[in-house]
Amino acid sequence: MDLSQVLSASQIANALALASLLTILASGLALIFGLRDVMNFGHGSLFMLGAYLSYSLGGLMNFWAALVIVPVLLGAIGVAFEYLAIRPLQKRTHMEIALVTFGLSLIITQLIVKGWGPTALSISSPPVLSGSIDLFGKPYPVYRVFLIFMGFGTCLALGYWLKYTKSGMHVRAASQQPIVARMMGVNTDRLSLLVVCLGTSFAGLAGVLAGPYLSVDPNLGASILISCLIVVVIGGLGSIGGAIAASVLYGFIHVMGSIHSPTLAVLAPFIMLFVVLLWRPQGFGSGRVT
Amino acid sequence: MMSAVINTPTQAMPAAMPRRDSSSQAAFWLFWAAVVILGLFVPSVVASKYVMGVLVNSIILGVAAVAVGFLACQCGLMMFGAAAVTGSATYIFAIAIARYSFSTGAAVAFTLFATTALCAIVGALIMRTRPLPFAMLTLALGQMLKSLVMTTDMRPITGADDGLPLTFSGTFLGFTQSQMSKPESFWPIAWLAICGVVLLAWAVGHSRLGQVLRAITANEERMRFSGFNTYWPRVIAFTLAGFMGTVAGLLAGLHQAFASPELLDFLTGGNALISMLLGGFGTVLGPVLGAVLFVLGQEKFGSSGHLELLTGVGVVLVIAVFPRGAMGFIHDSWAWLRGRLPSKKKEQARAAD
Numbered sequence: 100m101d102l103s104q105v106l107s108a109s110q111i112a113n114a115l116a117l118a119s120l121l122t123i124l125a126s127g128l129a130l131i132f133g134l135r136d137v138m139n140f141g142h143g144s145l146f147m148l149g150a151y152l153s154y155s156l157g158g159l160m161n162f163w164a165a166l167v168i169v170p171v172l173l174g175a176i177g178v179a180f181e182y183l184a185i186r187p188l189q190k191r192t193h194m195e196i197a198l199v200t201f202g203l204s205l206i207i208t209q210l211i212v213k214g215w216g217p218t219a220l221s222i223s224s225p226p227v228l229s230g231s232i233d234l235f236g237k238p239y240p241v242y243r244v245f246l247i248f249m250g251f252g253t254c255l256a257l258g259y260w261l262k263y264t265k266s267g268m269h270v271r272a273a274s275q276q277p278i279v280a281r282m283m284g285v286n287t288d289r290l291s292l293l294v295v296c297l298g299t300s301f302a303g304l305a306g307v308l309a310g311p312y313l314s315v316d317p318n319l320g321a322s323i324l325i326s327c328l329i330v331v332v333i334g335g336l337g338s339i340g341g342a343i344a345a346s347v348l349y350g351f352i353h354v355m356g357s358i359h360s361p362t363l364a365v366l367a368p369f370i371m372l373f374v375v376l377l378w379r380p381q382g383f384g385s386g387r388v389t
Numbered sequence: 390m391m392s393a394v395i396n397t398p399t400q401a402m403p404a405a406m407p408r409r410d411s412s413s414q415a416a417f418w419l420f421w422a423a424v425v426i427l428g429l430f431v432p433s434v435v436a437s438k439y440v441m442g443v444l445v446n447s448i449i450l451g452v453a454a455v456a457v458g459f460l461a462c463q464c465g466l467m468m469f470g471a472a473a474v475t476g477s478a479t480y481i482f483a484i485a486i487a488r489y490s491f492s493t494g495a496a497v498a499f500t501l502f503a504t505t506a507l508c509a510i511v512g513a514l515i516m517r518t519r520p521l522p523f524a525m526l527t528l529a530l531g532q533m534l535k536s537l538v539m540t541t542d543m544r545p546i547t548g549a550d551d552g553l554p555l556t557f558s559g560t561f562l563g564f565t566q567s568q569m570s571k572p573e574s575f576w577p578i579a580w581l582a583i584c585g586v587v588l589l590a591w592a593v594g595h596s597r598l599g600q601v602l603r604a605i606t607a608n609e610e611r612m613r614f615s616g617f618n619t620y621w622p623r624v625i626a627f628t629l630a631g632f633m634g635t636v637a638g639l640l641a642g643l644h645q646a647f648a649s650p651e652l653l654d655f656l657t658g659g660n661a662l663i664s665m666l667l668g669g670f671g672t673v674l675g676p677v678l679g680a681v682l683f684v685l686g687q688e689k690f691g692s693s694g695h696l697e698l699l700t701g702v703g704v705v706l707v708i709a710v711f712p713r714g715a716m717g718f719i720h721d722s723w724a725w726l727r728g729r730l731p732s733k734k735k736e737q738a739r740a741a742d
Contacts, residue, residue, distance in 0.1 A: 138521050143696050161480070188709065193521055194467050200703030201659075209698035244604070315614065323654050325532045328525040336521070362542040369533040376518055 108235040110354055116243040116312065118350030119250020123161050124323065125330045125342035132336055133274035134287075134294045135185055136175055138197045141204035143324025145299055148207055149173055149367035150307020150315045151215050154222050160218055162225040167309050175305025177296035185295065186288075204243055212317050215281065222310035249308055253301070254343055261339070268295060324385070333375045402560060418430045431572040441572035447677075447684040448579040449640045452586050453661035453669065454676035456633035459590045461670040463599055464626050465606040468678070470525045470531030472658030474631050478504040478638025479536055483553040483648035492559040493566075493643075500639055509624065509629025516623045528655065535653035552649030561643065569643050579640055583677065586633045591673045593629060601625050637661075656697070663700055666707055669714020678715055 122233070128142050139145075149169050155166035175355040188196050222243040225228065231238040261267040273287045281287050313319065330349050334341030350366055358366030425464025435441055453475050457468045468474075481503050485496040515526050538547040547553065557566040561578075569575040593599050605609050605619045611621050642648065651657060660683060686703075688698045711718050 138525070184705075191708075191712075193467070194524070195712065197521065197524065198662075199705050199708050202708070205659075205697050205701030206706065209701065210693075213698075321593065322532075325655075327527055329529055332522050332525055358658045360542075362537070362540045365536040365540055366533065367527055372529060373514055376526070377514060377524065 107237075109237055109239050112234060112239055112243060112247065112353075113386035114162075114350040114354040115247045115314075115347070116250075117353060118346045119247045119351060120309055120312070120323075121326060121330050121346035122250050122254050123301050123305040123308070124327045124340045124342045125346055126254055127298035127305075128327055128331050129334070129336070129339050129342045130294050130301075131298040132331070133339075134270060134291050136193055137185060137200065138193065139298070140197055140201040140324065141207060142298075142302055142327060143320035143322075144204040144207040144211070145173060145176065145302040145320075146174075146309070146323055147308045147315075147317070148211060149303035149311075150222075150310050150319065151211055151220075151280060151306075152303070153307040153310045154215070154220050154315060162307075162311075165334075166304070169307045170303040171301035171304075174296040174300035177299030178292065180299060181292050181295040185291070196333075204324075208320055210315055217317055219314045219316035221314060221343065224311035228311075246308055246312060247337065249304075253304065254339075257339065266290070266293070290332060326368070329372050410608040425581075426585070428580050429577055431580070432576045437573075438573065441576065443684055443688055445572040445575055445579050446687075448661060449582045450664055450684060451677040451680035452640060453584050453634055453637035454664040455583075455586050455590050455660050456630045456637065456682045458665040458668075458673070458676035459593070459633060460630040460668035461665060462486040462672075463594065463606070463621055466520050467524045467662065468527045468630070468658075469662060470527035470529070470655070470658045471535055471634060471661040472506060472633030472653050472655070473531035474504065475638035475641065475659065476531065476653035476726065477507065478635040479642040479648045479652050480534075480538060480547065480553075481679055482639055483555055484546060486555050486557065487548075487553050489557065493561040494559065497561060497639060497643075500642075501635055504635040504638070505632045509628040512624045512627030512631065516620065516627055526589060527636060528658075531653055531658050533657060536649050538653065539650050544614040545666040549650075550650055552647055555642070555646040555648070557646065566646060570646060572644075575644050578643065582636050582640055586636055587673050587677065589629070589633065590606065593626075594673065598622060598625065606615065629727065656666070663704055664724070665714075666715055669711075669716040669718075671713055671714050672720075675714050676714035682715065699706060
């Protein structure tokens with residue numbers, strides 16, 4: 100096989116499309132972990148809830164309305180999550196909170212099955228984005244290009260917020276040294292409410308964006324959660340930059356692998372995970388929110 | 390200080406008087422030996438096939454839950470992907486029989502050896518990580534194995550999503566395939582297996598290895614400074630848990646004579662973890678009790694389709710309200726009934742951990 104076959108423009112774009120979804124999800128996961136030390140095993144089911152809500156809202160109104168409303172709704176769920184689960188259990192170990200989120204994910208998944216049924220739903224992309232464009236001489240779906248822009252745009256915005264605003268600086272400070280940050284007058288409770296909301300609404304955003312790209316069924320949450328966990332572990336727990344790099348790497352390995360050997364595509368992320376953990380157990384990134 | 394760290398099974402053994410007393414120790418062993426022997430006669434007392442089916446399923450799940458609980462209690466590690474171990478044991482057993490025509494006994498021996506060896510290798514890699522990545526890695530491992538057995542390349546070996554139905558050649562310990570498929574005649578194997586696994590978990594918990602493991606969990610750095618190797622004991626613990634998980638997978642394989650990708654599913658492993666949490670992992674018998682409760686719940690609510698919903702609610706409630714599970718609750722009530730309030734000091738020390 101020649102190189103052009105291995106790395107055609109449309110395959111690179113496919114890899115980036117998958118990566119952009121993962122970056123949104125993984126950065127949300129990394130944010131919550133960085134500030135609250137909570138590994139949210141319910142992130143996948145929140146993502147799935149976002150996709151299902153966008154299916155219903157898309158039917159009632161349209162895709163663009165869903166793109167705005169669903170993240171807001173998921174943000175509200177984030178408020179409930181913070182007040183009803185994270186704060187009352189603050190004194191418990193990481194593991195206990197992780198188990199609670201695992202239980203919550205079972206509940207959300209079952210509520211979804213009750214509400215929308217167990218069969219796969221398909222969501223069509225909005226008319227503006229349903230065509231295809233010319234990508235280096237080959238047609239390519241516009242929707243995926245939109246997905247890539249949305250994914251990386253969101254991450255750039257997040258990076259800007261963390262790096263150049265006061266509240267972003269507080270988030271970085273609180274996730275590195277929570278006690279010192281509190282001593283310096285940072286309200287870490289309010290900050291963590293903000294961050295948990297942001298994390299869950301990112302999951303909702305990713306869910307809306309994933310609707311027309313993936314098939315929406317009740318297994319979506321578990322499968323994306325596994326990919327996300329791999330990405331955040333490889334990227335370094337709590338590191339957003341690391342999570343983005345790992346998402347891109349994951350996207351490429353997945354897309355390239357599925358063209359040449361489906362078996363390899365299945366195994367590659369896990370092999371990568373084990374290699375990274377052996378070679379650098381803390382992951383690529385410098386850990387925490389940086 | 391150590392009493393807070395060591396969640397040993399002594400708390401759960403009602404017969405455990407001060408252990409230095411040799412006559413009460415003999416009574417303790419006699420009591421449990423009698424339980425084991427009397428347990429063998431359960432099928433002659435319980436006439437209902439349905440109840441026997443529930444009991445055998447609880448035992449298969451219970452063995453897996455003991456394995457998960459062992460790791461949780463001794464190492465503070467939560468094995469989210471217990472299905473990775475139990476499922477691969479069933480698959481290795483199935484492949485040995487269906488593809489390489491092993492006799493049943495040889496396949497059992499091969500599975501015990503091969504799966505435990507694999508667990509040792511995986512443990513050597515996985516034990517380098519912290520508890521949280523550990524939970525995620527075991528979860529990922531199970532998912533990887535599930536995807537792997539379902540790929541088309543593996544179809545000639547694993548049967549992909551059709552699974553592998555098995556026809557045993559020869560008997561296992563004198564049991565034929567049809568005997569093992571019936572809960573009442575499979576009972577002795579299952580009962581002795583769970584007694585063996587519980588004894589193993591209890592013995593390791595009371596050995597020097599168990600003490601070292603719990604001390605590492607409490608403060609790894611201090612143990613390293615004190616000159617202990619903090620890596621190999623944990624690899625051994627993972628391998629032991631892997632062995633117990635293998636027994637659970639083998640029981641499932643012998644009883645159901647079928648291997649399917651669902652065995653490796655996230656939720657199958659979740660069942661063992663949830664049983665352990667329900668029962669409480671501070672004791673060896675807690676996970677077994679949890680498995681019985683879980684299977685009863687499954688029978689009661691499984692048909693209405695509310696099982697997973699209730700499971701989720703159950704997990705959240707148990708962690709929030711009864712962090713020590715049903716066994717902890719029973720233990721506390723027992724102590725309270727005897728007029729001995731659960732010692733406040735212990736509770737405080739546990740909260741401080």
